[in-house]
Amino acid sequence: MTDTLLPGMKIGVNWRTGLDWYLTSWKSPDDPACGEFSFRIDTRGMPQYIVWKGSERVWRSGPWNGQRISGVPQMNLHFIFNFHYIANENETYVMFNAYNQSIISRMVLIGSGKIHRLTWLDSNRRWNLFWEIPGERCDGYGQCGTYAGCYANHAPPCECLHGFEPRSPQDWYLRDGTDGCVRRRVLECEKGDGFFKLQHAKLPDTLHARVDTRASLKECEDECLKNCSCTAYSSADINGGGSGCVMWGGDLIDLQVYSDGGQDVYIRVAASELESNRLLDKKKKMILIITIILGVILFAFCGCCLWRRKRKVQGSNSIERNHRIFYDENELEESTKGSELPLFELRVVAAATNNFSSENELGGGGFGPVYKGKLMNGQEIAVKRLSKNSGQGSEEFKNEVLLIAKLQHRNLVKIMGCCIEGDEKMLIYEYMRNRSLDWFIFDDTRRVLLDWGQRFKIIMGIARGVLYLHQDSRLRIIHRDLKASNVLLDDEMIPRISDFGLARIFDGNQTEANTTRVVGTYGYMSPEYAMDGLFSVKSDAFSFGVLLLEIINGKRNNGCFSDDPSQNLIRYAWELWKEDRGLELVDSSMVSSCSTNEVLRCIQVGLLCVQENAVDRPTMASVVFMLDNDTVMPTPKQPAFCVRKNLNNKDSFTNRTGSHSINEVSITELHAR
Incomplete structure (x- = not known):
């Protein structure tokens, strides 16, 4: 013991x-x-x-x-x-x-x-x-009694299963669910019962369950129907779509329902319960069809309005103006409603985020704060709320609404909808439980959890996501703010590129554009963008190179590497590479797990991406090929060492990750060495 x-x-x-x-x-x-x-x-x-x-x-x-x-x-x-x-x-x-x-x-x-x-x-x-x-309130044994599911994100947490009602309605109303639930209609057995599927469940107590590892799920259903005392069944093994059979012969207790994960449980109910459920589903389908028809009409109407407005917009000689989206507040609302995004009601978002409480706040930026929330169906969300006093955020919001809904790739974050009501403007994304890449690699506690194999998969995922933006999507997108805090990680640690507020669309064969309003993040900006306002696919490649070196080293580009304030990660990596000491760049927490050839290949690709002249940098198509293949690669040339000037002690906006984001500064505020 x-x-x-x-x-x-x-x-x-x-x-x-x-x-x-x-x-x-x-x-x-x-x-x-x-x-x-x-x-x-x-x-x-x-x-x-x-x-x-x-x-x-x-x-x-x-x-x-x-x-x-x-x-x-x-x-x-x-x-x-x-x-x-x-x-x-x-x-x-x-x-x-x-x-x-x-x-x-x-x-x-x-x-x-x-x-x-x-x-x-x-x-x-x-x-x-x-x-x-146990960690959540639903983890305690039998919290909701028999025939009830416990939902950690619901208030109250106990809900009777379909076809059941509270055994003690008064206690249930007072939020005491320990007495559980009872059937609304008695089972008829030979006259015909059926099963209601409960998804994402922790299986009920299997103390009195019977297991047949050889039966299929269909055989399990047939066997359960023949036995009048059988109350539920499920797969014994969820691999390959499910196999084996678990059958319960008594009351079901200690059922917990998750927002994701878990497995399907089939609960026995009277045939009349299934019929009422079918009628309800039919009604829901009719409502959905009507909603879709009305949505199509509304979409066509809004599209017509936008087309008429667009014809009135005068042309401009500024390339930047041709590729930014300018609307007044009324146009923003019309544009959002005419986009491909579902609209969320403000009361729903407020309830999901506990009225935008500080405990739910995940971080923020120039646009405003980001909150974690949970919808009533258990879906976890991230809510990007536009700050009422942020001009930058307003433009980012307009840009992101019309852009990201058109992009679909496993390495891009998925947007679920938006909310525009009164003065409130919000974007709703799927919530990433593993948060962002910087939360892992720049933290001494958590970076040890990412070995080299995991980091290499993240590097490849980011590279493929940027390649999709540059080449494979129906639009050519320049992200302009690729950094560790804008790479989110899903439950499987698959990277998802996020934050398209600063992204720009390129037309046809256009390869670069320029602006007098430089926006982005210190440490990730290419010299031609910082100095002259020129941005292109090669400026994104530069940002990717910085990010790749950060993933390998576990420190920020603008971190401290010596007493010299100009000694950033790029310079440090370059000096090690010139002296054939590239492996010294590797994060000490993963030295034992890394492949020498793979790491050195990644460092070389990173240095190729951060070369000073944009023409020398590889495209993202070449980057993906070089990362994925052991091939002969060019020798990197002198990188660009971007540093910040101390401008009368005027600091830029600092976000929660410690990166410095430029909040609309003049290009004369930066220089390159």
């Missing part, structure tokens, strides 16, 4: 010897005697893991579903930890290992009954809490 699980250790049972591997909490932080909590496998029914307080269930994991334990969504971080579940005639157990052997990790059952996943940080010599379970 111990309170700690290390990589390679087992939690489970040995059927031959009767040995039971489990964790026991300490009596107190200073007393290692057995405490009142234990964490062990329950092999009755379908095996699952339980945290016990004496003989009382405190938390239940759910069974293994072929990829992870169904009630532990933290296992989705499969790029960091590798979990193994073994069930055979000799033993049944689960254990974990870290993909990156330099990560020191352990699981501890603490005195309060929580299981902590801890990782060791050499930088500050301490254990860091990576995640804990």
